[in-house]
Amino acid sequence: MDLELNDIQQELASTLSKYLRSEYDTAKREEILRSDEGISREHWQQFAEMGLVGLAVPENYGGAGMTFNEVAVVAEAFGRSLVLEPFLATAVLGANAIVLGGSEEQKQEILPGVCEGQTFLALAAFEPNSRYALESPETSATSAAGGSVTITGEKNSVLGGDVADHFIVTAVENGELGLFLVAADATGVTRAAHRQADGLGSASVKFDNAPAQRLGGGDAREVLAEVIDTGNAAIIAEAVGAMEASLTMTAEYLKTREQFGAPIGANQALQHRASDLYAELEYARSMALYSRLAVTSEAAGAEKDRHRDVIASKIVIDQSARNISQESIQMHGGIGMTMEYPIGHYAKRLTVMTRTFDDADSLTAELAEIGGLIEPQAADLN
Amino acid sequence: MDTLLNAEEREFAQQMRQFYRTEIPEELRFKVATGQELTKDDMVTSQRILNQHGYAVPNWPVEWGGQDWTPVQRHIWLEEMQLACVPQPLPFNVSMVGPVIATFGSQEIKERFLPATANIDIWWSQGFSEPNAGSDLASLKTTAVRDGDKYIVNGQKTWTTLGQYGDWIFNLVRTDSTVKKQAGISFLLIDMKSPGVTVRPIQLIDGGHEVNEVFFDNVEVPVENLVGEENKGWTYAKFLLGNERTGIARIGSSKVNLARAKAYAAVTKTARGTLLDDPLFSARLTRIEAELTALEMTQLRILSTQAAGSDKPDPRSSVLKLKGSQLQEDISELLVDVLGPQGLDFVSDRVQGEGLSDLPLGAVDALPAYFNTRKVTIYGGSSEVQRGIISKALLGL
Numbered sequence: 001m002d003l004e005l006n007d008i009q010q011e012l013a014s015t016l017s018k019y020l021r022s023e024y025d026t027a028k029r030e031e032i033l034r035s036d037e038g039i040s041r042e043h044w045q046q047f048a049e050m051g052l053v054g055l056a057v058p059e060n061y062g063g064a065g066m067t068f069n070e071v072a073v074v075a076e077a078f079g080r081s082l083v084l085e086p087f088l089a090t091a092v093l094g095a096n097a098i099v100l101g102g103s104e105e106q107k108q109e110i111l112p113g114v115c116e117g118q119t120f121l122a123l124a125a126f127e128p129n130s131r132y133a134l135e136s137p138e139t140s141a142t143s144a145a146g147g148s149v150t151i152t153g154e155k156n157s158v159l160g161g162d163v164a165d166h167f168i169v170t171a172v173e174n175g176e177l178g179l180f181l182v183a184a185d186a187t188g189v190t191r192a193a194h195r196q197a198d199g200l201g202s203a204s205v206k207f208d209n210a211p212a213q214r215l216g217g218g219d220a221r222e223v224l225a226e227v228i229d230t231g232n233a234a235i236i237a238e239a240v241g242a243m244e245a246s247l248t249m250t251a252e253y254l255k256t257r258e259q260f261g262a263p264i265g266a267n268q269a270l271q272h273r274a275s276d277l278y279a280e281l282e283y284a285r286s287m288a289l290y291s292r293l294a295v296t297s298e299a300a301g302a303e304k305d306r307h308r309d310v311i312a313s314k315i316v317i318d319q320s321a322r323n324i325s326q327e328s329i330q331m332h333g334g335i336g337m338t339m340e341y342p343i344g345h346y347a348k349r350l351t352v353m354t355r356t357f358d359d360a361d362s363l364t365a366e367l368a369e370i371g372g373l374i375e376p377q378a379a380d381l382n
Numbered sequence: 383m384d385t386l387l388n389a390e391e392r393e394f395a396q397q398m399r400q401f402y403r404t405e406i407p408e409e410l411r412f413k414v415a416t417g418q419e420l421t422k423d424d425m426v427t428s429q430r431i432l433n434q435h436g437y438a439v440p441n442w443p444v445e446w447g448g449q450d451w452t453p454v455q456r457h458i459w460l461e462e463m464q465l466a467c468v469p470q471p472l473p474f475n476v477s478m479v480g481p482v483i484a485t486f487g488s489q490e491i492k493e494r495f496l497p498a499t500a501n502i503d504i505w506w507s508q509g510f511s512e513p514n515a516g517s518d519l520a521s522l523k524t525t526a527v528r529d530g531d532k533y534i535v536n537g538q539k540t541w542t543t544l545g546q547y548g549d550w551i552f553n554l555v556r557t558d559s560t561v562k563k564q565a566g567i568s569f570l571l572i573d574m575k576s577p578g579v580t581v582r583p584i585q586l587i588d589g590g591h592e593v594n595e596v597f598f599d600n601v602e603v604p605v606e607n608l609v610g611e612e613n614k615g616w617t618y619a620k621f622l623l624g625n626e627r628t629g630i631a632r633i634g635s636s637k638v639n640l641a642r643a644k645a646y647a648a649v650t651k652t653a654r655g656t657l658l659d660d661p662l663f664s665a666r667l668t669r670i671e672a673e674l675t676a677l678e679m680t681q682l683r684i685l686s687t688q689a690a691g692s693d694k695p696d697p698r699s700s701v702l703k704l705k706g707s708q709l710q711e712d713i714s715e716l717l718v719d720v721l722g723p724q725g726l727d728f729v730s731d732r733v734q735g736e737g738l739s740d741l742p743l744g745a746v747d748a749l750p751a752y753f754n755t756r757k758v759t760i761y762g763g764s765s766e767v768q769r770g771i772i773s774k775a776l777l778g779l
Contacts, residue, residue, distance in 0.1 A: 001386055001454050003686040251777045265779040268770075274779060275772035279701045286679035299385050315672045361665075364672075368664035373671045376648050376658075377641035379416045379744035 003289060005073065013073045019050070020081040026342050032084055033199050039085045039163065048117025053091045057099060061111035068230060072237040072292045079241025082342075082349055084199050086120055089160025092234045093227055094121025097168045101179050101223035103216045110166060110181075122164035123227065124155035124182075124205055132358045134170065134224060141173040141180055141212065149173075149214055150188070151180055151207040159356065161203030162193035168215060169207065170224065179215040179223060186210050198349040226295075229310045232357050233291040236310075236317050239353050240288045243281050243324045246346040250274065250328045253343075257333075270331060277327055280320035287313035311363045312373055318360035325350040386682060387454070395458045398437075402466035405431055414467035415638070417747030419590065422505070422547045428469040429476075429502045438471045439500045441625070443484050446496045453688040457629075457681070464634025474506040474543070475499045477625050479552040482569065482618050486610035495571070507548030507574065509539040509596060510619070517767050519554070520563045520616060524598060526555035526570055528605070533557075533570065535578075535601040541761075545581050545594035548574045554615050567615035571607040572598075588753040589728055623763065624695040630762050631706025633678050636713055640674065642744055643667070643717045650720060657720060670712055677705050697775035700768040707758040707765065714755040717748045725749050 005013065024043065032040045047053055056071050057063025064070075071092060078087055095114055098107060098121070113119035125134050139153025151171050161167065167182045167189075182189060188210035191203045215223075251274060254265030264270055294302070294309035325347035329336035336343045354360065367373075387395060402411075410424050432438040433447070440459055442448030451459070463470060480499050483492055498504045515522040524537025535555060542551070551572050558566030572579065578601035583591045610618055644667065650657040657663050684698050718725045724741060725748040732741040759765045773779045 001388060001391060001682065001686050003386070003683055247777075251779065254777075254779055271773035271777075271779050272766065272769040274777055275704075275769035278772050278776055279705055282680050282698060282701045283673070283676040283705070286676050286683055289683065290675065290679050293386070297385065302385075312672045312675055315669060316676045319669075364665050364668050365661070367672065368668040372644070372668050373675055374637060374641050374644065376645035377638070378645040379642045 009070060009073050012070060013077060016050075016052075016074060016077045017080070019046075020077060020083070024081045024083060029082060029084065037163065038195060038199060038201050043083075044085045045117045047085065047087070048115065052087070053117055054095065054111070054115025055091065057095055057111050057115055061099075061107050062115035063095075063111065068233065068296050069292060071234060072288070075234045075237035076241035076288070079238035079243075079349075080245045082198075082242065082245075082345055086122070086160030086163065086201065088231065088234055088238070089123070089164070090114060090119075090121045093123040093159070093231045094164075094166070094168060096227045096230055097121075097123060097179060097215065097223060100226055101215045101218055101220065102181075106181065106213065106215065113165075119165045120160060120163045121166050121168065122158050122161040122203070123231075124158045124161065124167045124169045125224070126155060126157045128154060128156050132362060134228065135177060135221070137170045137172060137177070139169065139171040139207065141171040141178055141214075142209075143173065149180065149212045150209045151182055151212045152209055154204070154206050156204045158191075158203045158205050159196075160201060161191060161205055162195075162201035164203070167205060169212065170220075171212075177220050177224070179220045180212040181215050182207060182210050182212045186212075196352050198352040199345070200352070225307060228357055229307055230295050232310050232314055233288075233295045235353050235356055236284075236288045236291050236313055239317050239321050239350060240281075240284050242346050242349050242353070243284055243321060246324050246328045246343060246350070247274075247277055247281055249343055249346075250277070250331050253332055264331075273327060274331070277324050280323050284317050284320040287316045308367065308370055308373070311358075311367050314354075314358070315360050315363050315367065318354040318363075321350040321354045387458075391454055391458065394455055395462060398459055398462040399466065401435065401437070402463060402468045405435065406466070406468045410469055411467040414469055416743050417751055420469055422544075425469050425472060426502050426505075429471045432468075432471055433501050438502075439476050439480055441477065442480055442496070442500070446480075446484050446492065447500045448484075453685045457685050460629050461634040464632065465638060467638060472502060472505065472544075474508050474552075475502060475504070477629075478508060478622050479506050479571075481625055482552070482622050483609060485621065486569075486614075486618050491571075491606070491609060505544075505547045505549045507542050507545040507551040507596070509542060509551045509553035509572070511541045512538060513540055517764055519619070520567065522554055522556060522567065524553065524555050525559070526553075526557050526568060526603065528557070531605050533603045533605060533608075535570070535572065535598045535603055537598050539596040539598075540584075540593075542581070542594045542596045543592055545574075545596055546583065546591065548581070550574060551579075551596060552609075554619055557612050557615075561613075564616040566613055567619070568612050569609040569615040569618045570603060571609060572601060572603050576601050576603070578602075586754065587756075588750040590750065590754065592754070631677060631681060631702040632710060632758075633674065633681060633706065636674055636677075636706070636710055639710075639713045639717065640667075640671065643713065643720050646717070646720045646742060646744070650722075663719070667716060670709065670716065673705070674709055677702065677709060680705070697771060700763075700771040700775075703762060704765050704768040704772070707762075710758050711755050714748075714752040717744070718752045721745050721748050 051064045052074050054063030055066050059065040098110055127137055141149055141151050143149050151169055164184050169180045169182050171180055188208040191205045194202045196202050255263050257264050291310045291313035294306045328343050329347055332343050335341050410428055429438050439447050440449035440451050444450050483495055512522050526533040526535045551574050553570045553572055554567050555570050556566055557568040578599040580597040582595045584593045586592055647658040648656055652660055681702055684696050724745055729746055732746045
C-alpha cells in the first residue's frame, strides 16, 4: 500500500510552491485582487507555460497528458496561496467537459488554446432559484434544419464566467439534457460579471437564441456527473491547501500573540481547540486522498462508487473547513476580521468552496439516499 | 479499503478472513457479534487458537512468536479480526506486558514469561492507575522497598480491568521517592496469589464487573521479577502506552456496530416509513459513516508512511485515539436510539419467555454498551491528554 505522492508529483508540488512563494505572495495577490479584471493574465500565462493549465489534457491536444492526481497537487498548492485565476473553471471543469464530452473536432479546436493559456472556459449549469439542481435546467436548446442549434435561458453562478471565451451550457432539448458550447461573444449572449466573496470571478449569463454547438455526442448526464465529481475532488484538494495554511498561520499566531504577559497559545482552552482543528485537518487530508482515489480509480466498477465517495469526502471537508475557517478568525481576534490580514481571506475562500456544487446538507441527504458507505448487517454472522 | 491494498496484501486479508471464519468457534464469534459478555474461558480459548497458528502476538519479535509483518499486515490482522467478531487476544498480555518484557527484559525473564503470556497460561492484569494518579500517572505512590533479595510492596492500584481473572499483575511502583517523579519508578511483575494482594470489584454504571481495585499490603516480591533496570520504569511505561494507542481506534468494531445499527433501523417502523428513511436519523447516521471513512483513511495514511520506513511512534496516532473513541461513543448512542423504549431496560437475557417476544439480537447490550463505552474517551490517555499531545507535538504550542 502506497498512499504517498510519487516522485513526479512531489517534484511538481515543490516546484510550484517555490514559484508561488516568490511570485504569488500576499502583496502580489492583493494587487491582483484590486485590479480591474481580478486576475493576472501574466500569471495565467506562466501557469500555462509550466504545463499546469493543460495538465490532464491528452498530449495530442497540447496538454501534458497527466491525471487528476497531478491536478490535485496543483489545486492544493493553489489553495495554500489562494490563487485567484480560474484554474477550477478552465483547467478542471471546462477542459474536462471538452475532453470527456467533446467531438474530435471540438477538442482540436478548443483545447490547444486552453493549454496555451489563451482561452478561458466556464461551465454554465446553475440557474436562478434552483440552488444546486443540475439535472433539469429550464434553459432550452432548439435544433433547426441544417444542424444549427440555438440556446435560450439564464444561468447564474457561472464560475469563471466573467472572463470565459466559451461557455459549456446545460440545456434541455426534447426532454433530454445536453451540453452545448457557446462562444462568449456570440449574438444573443449577455453577461453580468460578478466577484464571489472569495475574490474569484463569476457571472450571470443570459442566452437569447444564442448560436451553439452540441458538445460531442455522448451521454451528457454522464459527462456532467464526471465533470462535477472531478470538480468537487479538485475543490477538496484546494480546500486542504487553504485549511493547512490557515491552521499554520493560526498556530503561529497563538505562539506569538501575547496577552496577560504570555503567548495566548499557553492557554489550554486554545490549545485544545487548536488540537481539534488539527484533527479536522487530518480528516480533510484523508478525504482529499479518498476522493482523489475515487476519481482516478481504474478498478472495475469504480464509476459506480465515484460519486458516492466524492460526496462522502465533501461532507467531511465541509465540516473541517467550517471549523477551521471560523475558529481561525476567532483565535486571531479582531485582526482576523480585517481585509489587511490574510486569515480572513482564507475563511472567505473556504466558505465559498464548501458551497460550490452542493453543500454538506444536501450531500448528506443524497449519500443517505444512495445507501451510505456501509452495508447494513444485523448482529449475526455472515 | 481492499482497493488500496496491493496484490499480496489483498491475498493476506483474504487469508485472515478465511482463517477467522473457519478456525474460531462460531459460538464465540456470535457472542461478540451480539454483544454478549465473554467468559474467561471464551477469551482463553480464542487466544490459544490464535497462538497455535502464530496469530496471537504478531507484534512481538519473531523469536518469541511474533511475525515479520509490515504495519499494513498488522492492521489487516486486527481489522479482519474485528470484522469477523473474533474475541481479541488479551491486550494486557499481547500489547502491553509482552512487548515490554521482549524489549527490556533479561533473557531469563523472557524465557520465564513470554511463551506463557502468548498462550495466556498467565492472565496478566495492569497495575498502573492509582486513586490519585490517573492522567498524571507519574505521581503514583505505590512503593516497592528493597529488602535483601526481595521488594516489599505497599499501595493501591485501581481500574484494573478483568483483574478478577488475573494470575499476575505488571505494576508501576515507586522505588525512589527522592528524585523527580518520573525518575523513581520501576516496572515490577507480581504474582497475584502472593500474600497481601487483595482484589476488590468495582461495579460500573453499565451494570457489569469489569474493573477492580488491587491492594498491596506488605507484599513480598523477589527482585528477579523486576523488568529491566530499577528506576527506568517510566521509559518502559511510555513505550507500553505508545503501543496501546496503536489500534485503539477500533475501526473494524465500529464498522460492525454501525452496520448493526443500520440493519435495525431498516426494519424499525416509524410514522412515515422506516427509521432508516427518517431524515434526521439518516443524516446523523450518514455523517457518522463519512467520519468513520475519514478515520479509516487517516489510519491507512499513517500506516503507509510507517511502511515506507519510519517505525517511530507517530504523534498523529493521537488523532486516531481522539477521533476513534468519539466515534465509538457516537455509534453506541446511535444503537440505543434505534431501539427506542426497548433499549431502555437493563436486562441480561433477550429471551423473555412465557409467550413474550424475544428482544431483537443485540438489543440486550445496547444501553449497557452505551454506558460502558463512555470509558473509551477516558482510558489509554483521555481525549484531553490526546489534545495536549497534539497541541505540543504537532502544533508546537
